[in-house]
Amino acid sequence: MILLRLALRSLANRWMTVALTVFATALSVALFLGVEKTRSGARASFADTVSGVDLIVGARSGSVQLLLYSVFRIGSATNTVSWQSYQDIAAMEGVAWSVPLTLGDSHRGFRVLGTTKAYFDRYKYRGGRSLRLAAGERFEDVFDAVLGADVAATLGYTLGQEIVVAHGLASFALHEDRPFRVSGILEKTGTPVDRTVHIGLKGYEAIHLGWQSGARMPGFSVSAEAVRSMDLTPKTVTAALVGIESRLAILRLQRAINTYPEEPLLAILPGVALQELWGLVGVAETALAGVSLMVVATALLGMAAMIMAGLNERRREMAILRAVGARPRVIIAMLVLEAALISIAGALCGLALLYVGLLVMQPWLDATYGLFIAITPPGPEELAILSAIVGAGTLVGLFPALRAYRLSLADGMTVST
């Protein structure tokens, strides 16, 4: 007990260098855990975004690309699916439900999604939660729009407000002659839905009447009222979410869609595509984890260097301990104990820094990147990482400890420094 007390007092005696070392260790621990937390948060966030959907169908491209643009609103489709093909798929044996998705336009930086009202029933997130309206109602009229929570919050929109959709994702061409009215605002979901403006398929078709190749056709002018009476059946959709009656039929249905004779289509299983995505980003993840691990290693080596640098000043202290009967291994134990105490303090401070960082960054990450990182108590994996860091720090402490041991043997009872 007295050795622990002495080790603590010895550390307190050098509080400035010790505090800096603890801070450096804490920063590295927070960085390492932060990277892990972000990685697992990103995976959970992606996995939570798509729930209850058995197949995603789009024009033939890459499965990851289809997943990203249809569900996560990342990137764009290179081709579309004809309305006829979509209807054929919806009518296939074994298909329980389908929801068409049309993407391509935007509103002040937020994507606009054309879909049907079934989307609000069929889209599930975080293990089966349904979308719920915080205010208003789903789109009933052709020019009704339902806003995601972040869209409304960021732009300060309220029910009844008129909004104008822009053609394309970064276009100055506006569908200003056919504005939409905000009919509903969704509750926060922590998914890309929050950053999406939802309109009906008919509305999507309506604003594109008289447009060709991304530009308004000269001389074509139809009022919004007149549009309502026109045939607004879409000609194409970007993708479709599909639910099936029996999971046993999923592979058969996927094969049927992938070999659809009328046009080249691609059906993907969201879980498999996600795995493919993790496989692609795994290298970057590993590199990031490697860098943060190196930062931890650097901090621990810095700690060893700090203890090592102080040894010369502490030779008298070691000589006193040896003279009163401390075995060399007690000297080793004391220095290893110091390293362990610094590592423990660094790990705990790092954990505290992480949570403070999460509290500060969580709303910004969610709003900016749609990355929702849950603030939960440290799990077994994090505790294992912290234990490993403390263990590594203690091991690293052996270097100065062995040096002190050699010095204490060489110095004998007196030190002539």
Next chain:
Amino acid sequence: MKETADHSGAFAPAAAVALDGVRFAWPQRRQGARFSIAIDRLVIAPGERVFLEGPSGSGKSTLLSLLCGILSPDSGQIEVCGAPFSALAGGRRDRLRAERFGIIFQMFNLLPYASPLDNVMLPLTFAPARAARVGRDREGAARRLMTDLGLAREVVEAPRASSLSVGQQQRVAVARALIGAPDIVVADEPTSALDAGAQEAFLALLFDQVAEAGATLLMVSHDAALGARFDRRLALTDMARVSREGAA
């Protein structure tokens, strides 16, 4: 103190410290010189007060490290209270040192960040027999000893030894050496930093306490004038030698 047979076969009290044919040389060479110690026979009786004198660099600290078992002789034997000290393995030698020796350093060498109480109790951590002698209440025993040595309560309660005056540090160092009644008290140049008046007071305190504890006192100093107050004085220059590189 146990008794052993001497060469005549009669039983005599075991020497507090006995050196027989001890040879030691530092392995490293410094400026072409190689320092070594050669002692054919040195016996210090229990309760004896011995003064080891020698100028700076004459090997006093080396001899003390040998006597206390921190250094091992290249050849020869060192016995402490009848135990073959130099022949013991490292761990047992450390234990014996903790049990038998109380050491007062030059400049007193307290752990500056530790409290005076912790400094005084420190040797008991490594010496179970000394700890047993003071009983379960180590802190109480340390307080009593410090009070007996004239240390005021606020000094005993001080959080850090570094906050004490030189005089107070002296007394704490003496308390650390005497706690648990070790057989031998070794003092390494304890008066080197003191003026004449303080030297006198310190020696009086040391003699009183060592006599009360019935311990053997072995004090090393370069100040030959102090030797008159001891039972015996030994000149280190007779035992240590500096051999030139390449010389025998």
